[in-house]
Amino acid sequence: MSATEYDVVIVGGGTAGCLLANRLSAETSCRVLLVEAGGRDDYHWIHIPVGYLYCIGNPRTDWLYRTEPDPGLNGRSLRYPRGKVLGGCSSINGMIYMRGQARDYDGWAVATGDANWRWEHCLPYFRRHEDHWRGGDALHGSGGEWRVERQRLCWDILDAFAAAAREAGIPATEDFNRGDNEGVGYFEVNQRSGIRWNTSKAFLRPALGRPNLQVWTGATVTRVLLDGGRATGVEVHPAGGGAPLVARARQEVVLAAGAIGSPQILQLSGIGRGDWLQPLGIETRHELPGVGANLQDHLQIRAVYAVEGTRTLNTLSASVLGKARIAAEYALRRSGPMSMAPSQLGAFTRSSPAYAAANIEYHVQPLSLEAFGEPLHGFDAFTASVCNLNPSARGEVRLASPRPEDAPRIVPNYLSTAEDRQVAADSLKLTRRIAAMPALARFRPREVKPGPQYQSDEELARLAGDIGTTIFHPVGTCRMGRDDDPQAVVDSHLRVRGLVGLRIADASVMPTITSGNTNSPTLMIAERAAEWIARGG
Known part of the structure; x- marks a missing residue:
């Protein structure tokens, strides 16, 4: 780990973050950093x-x-599990x-x-990374990274x-x-021959040899750095203590920390509801009342x-x-x-x-x-x-304290x-x-x-x-919406409203929860975000 500059800094090495790291680092001129607070997915029980x-x-x-x-x-x-490991909840x-x-x-x-x-415009992004056991057709993909059996x-x-x-x-x-x-x-399940197929194996491992991709594990992002109305990087605290590091982003910071982690990081950064932040002693850097709301x-x-x-x-x-x-x-x-x-x-x-x-x-x-x-x-x-x-x-997700190590309040x-x-x-x-x-x-x-x-x-x-x-499907806490919607946190291309260089690509952006399990829709969202980031849109 070193303090340096990247084109894109991805916060969260979970379901969305692993796909984003793969897609964005495929362009050799794009220098990518993936920051994950958890560890590597080398625990044997992850894979059984x-x-x-x-x-x-x-x-x-x-x-x-x-x-x-x-x-x-x-x-x-209730216990509220969220993945703290590469692959995130997919692990x-x-x-x-x-x-x-x-x-x-x-x-x-x-x-x-x-x-x-x-639906008809989202379907190709599901198919793009799918490897379905029946093979490819109009509804399913074949040969992609995401195995379905x-x-x-x-x-x-x-x-x-x-x-x-x-x-x-x-x-x-x-x-x-x-x-x-x-x-x-x-x-149908995301397995390969009876072994769990998580997004770390599917997307991240094939990209690890690329010289333009760095992965930091055991590294907690405590806030997004702002210069006026632009996100310029993130502050990172390594595991075990030590001085915080700064990772600069020339192009974008992308939050992929999930429906609990992403609003928590935004609020720690002073982005959210002022009447939630000020009693905790956090300066409101950018008022966005929808941050942490709309939990489903x-x-x-x-x-x-x-x-x-x-x-x-x-x-x-x-x-x-x-x-x-x-x-x-x-x-x-x-x-x-x-x-x-x-x-x-x-x-x-x-x-x-x-x-x-x-x-x-x-x-x-x-x-x-x-x-x-x-x-x-x-x-x-x-x-x-x-x-x-x-x-x-x-419901809502809001800070319990200004300390990054304290879990947020989750009110479903x-x-x-x-x-x-x-x-x-x-x-x-x-x-x-x-x-x-x-x-x-x-x-x-x-x-x-x-x-x-x-x-x-x-x-x-x-x-x-x-x-x-x-059933472990929290979504919606940084939802996308129209520009005239005061509760919308991101626009339809997942850019944080009112700021430059900050995007969110995880389940938190869903306006409403999907009618079923939410992991694969999160991958589709990340697939679309990667395309927009690569195109600068």
């Missing part, structure tokens, strides 16, 4: 798919954030490849006043749930990524059903012999439970006929537990987690609107309808959570607050 269990909640790979106590969750505070997430629905991007076009965000196992109980969902009126689908994801089927996330409501007459992971992994068999299967064939994504079966449907398109997503698992990180139950069971794809609640405001509470109640009722279908009858499903004694919409909405957890 089931290793997310050992990465989330681990200070080596996770920022260990928590939300503020949330009234919508009946006062509970610890559920590996599900999901783009969302065409209507999401058409809505972004309306929000920004820029038709280039419509089928899962390497199936379960009788999940096949039965899929059949029950079809009996309940949800059509079968083999591809959730065609622009309309309504249907039930197995998720998918809250999953975990319904658990005990079953009979089949094995699930609860009992399959209960004995030493069972664990040994699972390990042997992965070692020999890269398959079995150790190759599992956290959720295997998915379904997209409507919580009620009032919705014109799928507004809820199921993640179905052949296991159950009281809470993430706790032991599996001692009985066979499946979990049907359902989330509201388009929540109307909005889950279930704070009547619409979100109704969707939660309707979702649980639909889960019960699916569980009562003939296809599941031979397994005698018995509702353990939330419990059949709760029947009214009011009871179910309250119980959703008791059992709901984040």
